[in-house]
Every structure is written in C-alpha cells, then in structure tokens.
Amino acid sequence: MQALYAQLLVGLINGSFYALLSLGLAVIFGMLNIINFAHGALYMMGAFTAYFLLNLFGIGYWWALLIAPIVVGIFGMILERTMLQWLAGLDHLYGLLLTFGIALIVQGVFQNYFGSSGLPYAIPDELKGGMNLGFMFLPIYRGWVVVFSLVVCLATWFLIEKTRLGAYLRAATENPTLVRAFGINVPRMITLTYGLGVGLAALAGVLSAPINQVRPLMGADLIIVVFAVVVIGGMGSIMGSIITGFALGVIEGLTKYFYPEASNTVVFVLMVLVLLIKPTGLTGRAA
Amino acid sequence: MSALTDDTLPASPRAMRDEMIVFVAMAVLLAIVPATGIYPFFVMQALCFALLACAFNLLIGFGGLLSFGHAMFLGSAGYFTAHAVKEWGVSPEIGIIIGTAGAAVLGVITGYVSIRRQGIYFSMITLALSQLLYFIYLQAPFTHGEDGIQGIPQGKMFWVLDLSKPTILYYVVLVGFLAGFLLIFRTINSPFGEVLKSIRENEQRAISLGYKTDQYKLMAFILSGTIAGFAGSLKVFVAQNASLTDVHWTMSGEIVLMTLVGGLGTIFGPVVGAFIIIAMQQYLAGFGQWVLVIQGVIFVACVLTFRRGLVGEIGHYFRRSL
Numbered sequence: 103m104q105a106l107y108a109q110l111l112v113g114l115i116n117g118s119f120y121a122l123l124s125l126g127l128a129v130i131f132g133m134l135n136i137i138n139f140a141h142g143a144l145y146m147m148g149a150f151t152a153y154f155l156l157n158l159f160g161i162g163y164w165w166a167l168l169i170a171p172i173v174v175g176i177f178g179m180i181l182e183r184t185m186l187q188w189l190a191g192l193d194h195l196y197g198l199l200l201t202f203g204i205a206l207i208v209q210g211v212f213q214n215y216f217g218s219s220g221l222p223y224a225i226p227d228e229l230k231g232g233m234n235l236g237f238m239f240l241p242i243y244r245g246w247v248v249v250f251s252l253v254v255c256l257a258t259w260f261l262i263e264k265t266r267l268g269a270y271l272r273a274a275t276e277n278p279t280l281v282r283a284f285g286i287n288v289p290r291m292i293t294l295t296y297g298l299g300v301g302l303a304a305l306a307g308v309l310s311a312p313i314n315q316v317r318p319l320m321g322a323d324l325i326i327v328v329f330a331v332v333v334i335g336g337m338g339s340i341m342g343s344i345i346t347g348f349a350l351g352v353i354e355g356l357t358k359y360f361y362p363e364a365s366n367t368v369v370f371v372l373m374v375l376v377l378l379i380k381p382t383g384l385t386g387r388a389a
Numbered sequence: 390m391s392a393l394t395d396d397t398l399p400a401s402p403r404a405m406r407d408e409m410i411v412f413v414a415m416a417v418l419l420a421i422v423p424a425t426g427i428y429p430f431f432v433m434q435a436l437c438f439a440l441l442a443c444a445f446n447l448l449i450g451f452g453g454l455l456s457f458g459h460a461m462f463l464g465s466a467g468y469f470t471a472h473a474v475k476e477w478g479v480s481p482e483i484g485i486i487i488g489t490a491g492a493a494v495l496g497v498i499t500g501y502v503s504i505r506r507q508g509i510y511f512s513m514i515t516l517a518l519s520q521l522l523y524f525i526y527l528q529a530p531f532t533h534g535e536d537g538i539q540g541i542p543q544g545k546m547f548w549v550l551d552l553s554k555p556t557i558l559y560y561v562v563l564v565g566f567l568a569g570f571l572l573i574f575r576t577i578n579s580p581f582g583e584v585l586k587s588i589r590e591n592e593q594r595a596i597s598l599g600y601k602t603d604q605y606k607l608m609a610f611i612l613s614g615t616i617a618g619f620a621g622s623l624k625v626f627v628a629q630n631a632s633l634t635d636v637h638w639t640m641s642g643e644i645v646l647m648t649l650v651g652g653l654g655t656i657f658g659p660v661v662g663a664f665i666i667i668a669m670q671q672y673l674a675g676f677g678q679w680v681l682v683i684q685g686v687i688f689v690a691c692v693l694t695f696r697r698g699l700v701g702e703i704g705h706y707f708r709r710s711l
Contacts, residue, residue, distance in 0.1 A: 137509050188693060194509045195455045196692050199649065202642060203688025210682035326520045326638060329513040333506070363528060370521035374502050377514065381505035 106359045107238035113355015114348065115244055115313065118251030119145075121347025122306040123328045125255055126299035128337040129262070132275045133295040136186060136197030141328070142321025143208040144300050147174050148307025149316045150212065153223055163226035163312075170308045171301035178300030182293050205322075212318035220315030247309050254305065255344045258298075262340055271295065330373040336383030346384060404710035405578065408656055411711060412574070415657070419563055429559045430627065435667040436566040437624040442647040442659030443573050444616035450654030451577055452609045453589030454504075457512045458519030459617055459644050461499070464636030465522065466492040466618030471538040471631035472531055481546040485565075485622040492618020493611060495522075500610035504603055507592070516638060523636045537632030541625055552626050565623045569616050574656060576612065585609055639681075646684055649691050652698025657711050661700050 123141055130138050138144075151173050152166035161169065181204065189196050229243040262268040274281040274288050282288045307321070314320060335346030350369055358365040376384060422432050441463055448454045470488030473479050479487070503514040526532045533539075543552035552558045576582050587595045588602050595602050625631055634640060643666060651662025666684075673680050691698065697705055704711040 131509075137513065185689065185693060192696075195449075195512065196696070198455070198457075198509060198512055199645065200689060200692040202645075203685045203692065206642070206681050206685030206688065208685075210678050210680075210685060213681070214678045323520075326516055330517040330520075333510060333513050333517065366524040366527075367521050370517050370524075373514070373517055374521075377502050377505050 104238055106356075109355045109359040110352060111238075111240070111244055111248075111355070112358065113352040114248045115351070116354055117348035117351020118248055119306045119310060119324065119347075120328055120331050120351050121255050121344045122251055122302050122309075123324070124331045124335065124343045124347050125258055125340065126302040127328065127332055128340060128343045129258070129302075130296055130299035131337045133271065133292050134182075134186065134197070135194055136189070136201065137194070137329075138296075138299065139198055139201035139325065140181070140204040140208065141201075141300075141303050142323075142325030143205040144174055144178060144321070145303040145307040145310075145324065146212065146316075146318060146321040147177065147208065148304025149223070149311040149320060150216075150307075151304065152308040152311050153221055153316045156223065163308075166308050167305065171304040174304035174307075175297040175301035179293050179297040182296040186296065187289070187292070205325075209318055209322060216318050218317065218319060220317045220320075223311040223316055225312040243312060247313070251306070251309065252348075254302070255347075258302065259340045259344065327369050330369045333373050334369075334376045334384060336385040338383075339385045342385030407709050408574070408711065411657060412570075415660070416567055419566075420560075423556050423559055429555050431667065431671060433559055433562045433627045434624070435664045436562050437620045437627060438644075438647060438667055439660040439663035440566050440569045440620040440623075441617050442644055442651070442663045443570055444613045444620065445644050446648045446653065446655075446659045447573050447576065447616070448609055448613045449648065451582060451589060452585045452606060453592075454606065454610070455512045455645070456503075456515040456610075456613070456641075457638070457645065458499075458515035458517075458641050459613075460636055460638065460640035461519035461522045462492045462495065462614045462617035463621035463624070463640065463644075464526070464631070464633070465495050466621035467625050467631040467635050468526065468532055468538065470622040470625045471541050474544065474625070475538060475541050476531075480548075481544045481552055481626060484625070485619070488622030488625070489615060489619045492621065493615040495618070496611040496614025497607075500607045500614065504606045504610060516641065519636065519641060520638060523633065523638075526633060526636055532631075532633070535633065537630055537634075539630050541629045541631070543626050543629065558626060562623050562627060565619065569619055570660075573616065577656070581605070581608070643684070646688060646691075648698075650687060650698055652701030652704070652711075653696075655698065655700045655704060655711055658698050658700035662698065665699075 123145060127138055127141055130136060148170045151170035152163070155161040155166045155169060156163075185200060185204075186197065189200060225243045229246050232239050232241040233245075234240075262271060270281065270286055271291060274286070274291055278288045310320070331347055331350050332343070334350065335342045337343070350372065353372065354365060354368055357368040364371070419432070419436070423429055441459065444462075445456060445459045448456050466488035469491040470484040473487045474481065474484040499515070499518050503511055503518060506514060527534060543558065545551050546561060550557050550561060552561065584595065584600055584605050587598075588600070588605060592602055621635065624635075647662035647666045648659045649662070650658075650665055651660065652658030669683070670680060673683065676683075695702070700711050
C-alpha cells in the first residue's frame with residue numbers, strides 16, 4: 103500500500119503541472135485563439151530562471167516563485183507584441199506553427215549551452231524533510247507543490263470567473279469589437295492574458311525544479327501530454343481544465359502502480375476513448 | 390477568417406498544362422542525376438522526404454487538416470518493412486507492400502479517431518497519437534528500442550533489380566516517388582479533390598450540399614497516411630535502418646517545415662521544401678543543436694513574412710498555379 107500512496111502522490115504532482123499548464127493554454131486560447139506550442143519551452147524557462155536566480159544572484163526559492171513567472175511573463179508579452187499579434191485574423195494553425203518555431207528556438211538555445219542532462223536545484227530548507235501520516239511518509243515539498251498549485255489554480259479561476267477584470271476578459275473573448283467600443287483597451291488585455299498564461303507555465307516550472315531537475319527538454323514531451331489533457335477536457339471551461347489536469351495525473355499515478363508499462367501512454371489512450379465516446383471533450387463546448 | 394491557402398487559383402486547362410510541363414521538367418532533371426555526379430544518397434533521401442511532404446500537403450493544402458503526427462506513418466511503415474525484410478527474409482517489393490499496407494491500416498485507425506475534431510484540435514490529436522505510438526515502439530521488442538533495426542539487407546527487387554547498386558536503387562526510389570506524386574496530383578484534380586477543397590473552404594456549406602464531409606476527410610487521411618507510409622518503406626532501403634527518430638515529434642515538425650517552406654497547398658512546393666531542408670541538414674550537420682534553432686527561425690520567418698512559401702510566392706508572382 104505504501105507504494106500505491108507514493109504513486110498517487112506522484113500522480114497528484116504531475117496532475118498539478120498538467121492543471122497549471124492546461125489552464126494557461128485555455129486562458130491563452132480563449133483570448134488569442136492560439137494554441138501555445140511554446141508553453142513547454144516557457145515552463146522550462148521558468149525552471150531555468152529559478153536556477154539562474156539561485157546560482158548567479160543568490161536569490162532563493164521563495165523569491166524565485168515570484169520573480170520567475172514575472173520575468174518569463176514579460177518575455178511572453180514581448181513575444182506577443184512582436185510576433186503573435188500579427189497573426190490576428192489568420193487561420194489558427196499559423197499560431198500553432200509560429201509558437202512551435204519559438205519552442206524550437208528556445209529549447210535549441212538552452213540545449214546548446216546546457217546539454218541534455220539535468221541541473222540540480224535544491225529543495226528550500228523550510229520544505230525539507232517529511233511527515234509520517236500513519237499510512238504513508240509524505241515528503242513535505244511534494245505536499246507543498248500539490249497544495250500550492252491547487253491554490254494558484256483556484257485563484258486563477260476566481261480571477262477570471264468572479265472579478266470585474268475577469269468579466270472584461272470573458273466579454274472580450276466573446277466579442278472583442280463590442281468591448282473595445284466600451285473604451286476598454288483590448289489589445290493590452292490580450293498581451294496581459296498571454297503574460298498571465300505564460301506566467302502560470304513558468305510558475306509550474308519553478309515548482310518542478312527541485313523534483314524533476316532543470317533540463318532544456320523538460321517541457322518538450324510534457325507539452326504533448328498537456329495537449330492530450332486539453333483535448334480530453336476541452337478548453338471551454340477553466341474549472342474543467344483544473345479538474346481534468348488533476349484527475350489525469352492521479353489516473354497516471356494509479357497506472358504506474360498497477361501496470362507500469364502503460365504509464366507513459368495512459369493519457370493518450372484515454373484521449374482516444376474520450377474522442378470515441380464524446381468527441382467534444384468532457385466539458386462540452388465544441389471549438 | 391482567411392484560410393491557409395486563400396489565393397490558390399482555380400483549376401483551369403492552362404493551370405493543368407503548366408503543372409504538367411513542370412512535372413516533366415522535374416522528372417527529366419531527376420532522371421539525369423546519376424550522370425551528373427551529385428551524391429545520389431542525398432537525392433534519394435530528399436526524394437523520400439519530398440513524397441512524405443507531398444502526402445502531408447494533400448491533407449493540409451487541399452483538406453485544411455494540419456497533421457502534426459505524420460512521422461508516425463513514416464516510422465511505422467519503416468519498422469514494418471525493416472522487420473519483414475530482415476527477420477522474415479521477404480523480398481524488397483513484398484517488404485514495401487507490407488509497410489505500406491501497415492501504414493494504411495494505421496491511417497484507418499488514427500483517421501477514425503482524429504477527424505472527430507477540427508482545426509487546432511485535429512493537430513493536437515494527431516500529435517498525441519504519434520506520441521502514443523512512439524512510446525509503444527519504444528517498448529515493443531521487435532523495434533529494438535533505442536537501437537532501432539540496423540543493417541537491413543537491400544536485396545533484389547523482382548528477382549533482378551539489385552538494390553545494393555546505388556544507381557539501380559536510385560531509379561527504383563525515383564520511380565516510387567514519381568508514382569506517388571502522380572497519384573497525389575491525380576487525386577487533387579479529381580472530383581474527390583474538388584470536394585476536399587470545398588471542405589477546406591467552407592465545411593458547413595459542403596455539408597449543406599449533401600456531402601458526407603467526414604467520409605471525405607477520412608479517405609483523404611487514409612490516402613495521405615498510406616503514401617507517407619510508402620515513402621517510409623522506400624526510405625528503409627536508402628538508409629538501411631529504422632529507428633525511433635522517424636517516429637518522434639521532431640520529425641513531424643520537419644515535415645510541416647518542409648511543406649511550409651515550399652508552400653502549403655502548392656503542387657511542387659513540398660518537393661522544393663524537402664530538398665531545401667534536407668540540404669540544410671547536410672551542410673549544417675556540424676553545428677549540432679543550432680540546426681534546431683535555425684529550423685525554429687525558419688518556422689517563425691515563414692509564418693510571419695512568407696506564408697505562401699517559395700513556390701507559392703513564385704506562382705503568385707507569375708499568376709500561375711504550381
């Protein structure tokens with residue numbers, strides 16, 4: 103049973119990353135109509151920013167949690183202003199191709215300087231060690247990642263669904279022209295939305311740095327799994343993305359315990375099943 | 390919203406004539422390659438990728454479906470052919486048939502799943518499916534995992550064509566390429582191809598006219614996958630190995646890049662694009678990871694400034710359909 107709980111915890115952690123990344127993808131898709139292929143690369147940049155902050159400037163984990171999303175978010179906003187905005191009105195597929203190119207560039211540059219091996223990033227002192235819960239041993243850092251990701255996801259949900267800013271955002275998603283007529287600067291909102299989505303990816307990167315090491319290709323394979331998560335959950339609902347992300351992580355963890363050979367493929371197989379049974383995805387709205 | 394290939398000219402007798410002239414010129418140029426002293430291995434490899442890119446282009450350029458997983462056909466057919474030739478000892482033509490048929494079956498299955506969603510979702514689904522296959526091949530015993538299938542015997546095709554002789558192999562690959570190319574060319578200009586174009590332009594209207602668009606898309610997907618698989622089977626005899634690189638998503642990206650550089654939705658664009666990208670990889674092989682960065686830069690540059698691609702721009706300038 104110990105091993106089962108351990109795998110469940112690993113599943114929840116992976117689920118946190120799926121949730122944070124698919125949430126960002128959904129937010130970006132809503133405003134920009136672009137599937138951000140660079141999301142995995144930006145997640146990796148978040149982890150590397152934390153690494154640089156620690157090793158070049160001596161700035162630790164807690165500040166990195168704040169600074170890395172902002173730095174990578176600003177990088178994302180520059181990308182949006184200089185490139186992505188020129189794609190408005192073109193077929194969605196161009197956005198996919200452009201961001202794929204950006205991902206290749208970013209990953210290639212990092213691979214050149216850091217190779218393919220992982221760089222270690224230490225767990226902060228405050229979160230070292232573990233707790234004995236009676237039925238299992240819980241490393242504190244892992245518990246922290248799950249709880250913190252959940253809080254960030256719910257905060258994002260609250261921001262978009264319950265606040266005035268979120269209302270503007272949702273309105274601009276439905277009808278940007280009308281929202282502009284009310285005097286709201288929609289292009290600026292689009293830029294900020296992209297920054298927000300990218301910031302979430304970078305945050306996930308910082309969270310994963312002590313667990314998975316910092317590698318140039320850490321986001322490359324992850325993003326494909328997240329695409330499958332997005333296909334399963336649909337991008338229509340924020341809460342749907344969060345729940346699907348965590349749920350798939352847990353299912354993956356269970357598979358690792360019961361049938362480890364399939365743990366790489368289970369999310370893709372589930373995607374096929376969902377497409378066969380309910381082609382619009384679990385949360386409904388067809389794109 | 391402007392479609393990917395919004396300025397393709399309508400089919401006309403003149404367009405057909407132009408295209409036939411270019412086709413004959415291309416066939417003649419390729420046929421004299423062995424006499425020129427150009428390294429035939431490079432041209433053979435480029436021809437396989439050119440056919441692959443043409444098959445991909447059939448989907449995106451004429452059906453509006455961007456498959457981000459076409460490497461799965463290349464790699465799967467390669468594995469099937471390689472296994473049949475090496476382990477079962479069948480002759481090359483049987484090996485090619487096995488590989489191509491395998492890709493066709495794969496096309497039926499993956500097509501049935503992926504055409505259930507349109508646009509951007511279709512791309513994500515094909516990418517995820519190819520990643521699924523990648524992991525299956527990584528673990529399946531017959532692919533030999535990371536090592537791949539090495540040292541595949543080239544054998545004698547139809548008992549007489551000794552494929553270990555570069556010149557004979559070259560002409561076999563060339564004939565295979567031209568046959569595949571003509572099949573795609575014929576499909577595009579058939580009534581079936583016209584319906585595909587109408588789906589690309591406006592799927593709802595095609596449905597309202599009574600076309601079962603899902604069946605057309607599935608047929609196009611299977612055809613494209615089969616031809617891509619055929620290219621993969623041919624490539625086995627050129628490279629003499631089958632490995633995981635051919636199933637990886639980076640390969641799918643390269644196929645997209647070749648077609649984008651040459652021109653999405655043009656007839657000859659994918660061929661030109663494949664030659665450019667393969668040549669680039671040959672000359673830049675010493676730069677290691679920078680090749681990926683350069684590919685990324687080309688992607689970005691093409692999407693931002695050069696969306697018609699090389700052949701598309703030329704055709705647009707001369708107002709010809711190429």
